[in-house]
Amino acid sequence: MLNFIKIMxxxxxxxxxxxxxxxxxxxxxxxxxxxxxxxxxxxxxxxxDYIGINYYTSRFVEHTCTVDPMAGTITININERIADDEGNQVGLQAKGQDGIYVRPDGLKNLLVYVKEEYGNPEVYVTENGIPDKPTITSSIQDLIAQGKNEELSAALDDYYRIEHTQDHLIAVREVIREGANVKGYIVWTLMDNMEVGAGYDVRFGLNFTDYFDNHKRYPKKSDKWYANFLNADGTKEGSLK
Structure with missing residues (x-):
C-alpha cells in the first residue's frame, strides 16, 4: 500500500x-x-543530515484514463480512495480525526520506496501516532472522587495506542531487516497538546494532559508500555529491538 499522491x-x-x-x-x-x-x-x-518522515495513514488510489479522439488528448487522473473496489477500507478509522485510517504496512512501503528510489539515505520516522477524542468532563482527581470510572478509563486506558505503536514498530523492524537505513522512530506525542487544525479536543499523547487541573500529566497505559519497550533487553525473546 503506497500513498501515491503523497509520494508525488x-x-x-x-x-x-x-x-x-x-x-x-x-x-x-x-x-x-x-x-x-x-x-x-x-x-x-x-x-x-538525514530524512525525517511523518507517517499517519495511507490511501488506495484510483487511476483513470480518458481519451478524446477528436481533440487528440489523453487525460490521466489519480484520485485518493479510502476503500477498494470490494468496499474494504484501507484500515481502521481512528477515533478523533476522520482522515486517519490505521495502516502499518503503509509505513513499511513508504520506507522501502525511499530506500529503493533514493539510494537508501539515513531516515528517521519523526512522527507516528494515533488520535483519540474522549469525553472528559472534569479533572482526573475529580473523576476519581466522583467515581466516573468510564471517563477515567477513556482518559488513561489507551490499549489501542499500544497496539498501534507495536504494529508500526514491527513494520519498521521488518524494513530494517530488509536493509533500509532507518535509524530511529519517534511517537507523536509525549503528551496531549494543541493539535494544529484540531485544537485541544484531539489527544495523541502517551501522557494525559489534564486541562481542568493546571495541565498536570498522568501516564497512560501506552506510556508505561513504551517505557518498558525502550528499557527491554534487545536479546530477549519477543523484543522488537
Missing part, C-alpha cells in the same frame, strides 16, 4: 536533495519554477 508531493523535495534538481514532471508542468544553476545543483545535492 514527496519527490518534489527529495529529488533536489538526492539528485540535485527538480523532477522532470515538475519542470514540464509547473509554470515559473526556478531553474538551478550548475553551482546551485552541486550545492543542494546531498545537503541533508
Amino acid at each position: 508531493l514527496f519527490y518534489r523535495y527529495m529529488d533536489p536533495f538526492i539528485r540535485g534538481d527538480y523532477p522532470e514532471s515538475m519542470k514540464k508542468n509547473v509554470k515559473g519554477l526556478p531553474e538551478f544553476t550548475k553551482s546551485e545543483k552541486a550545492l543542494i545535492k546531498g545537503a541533508y
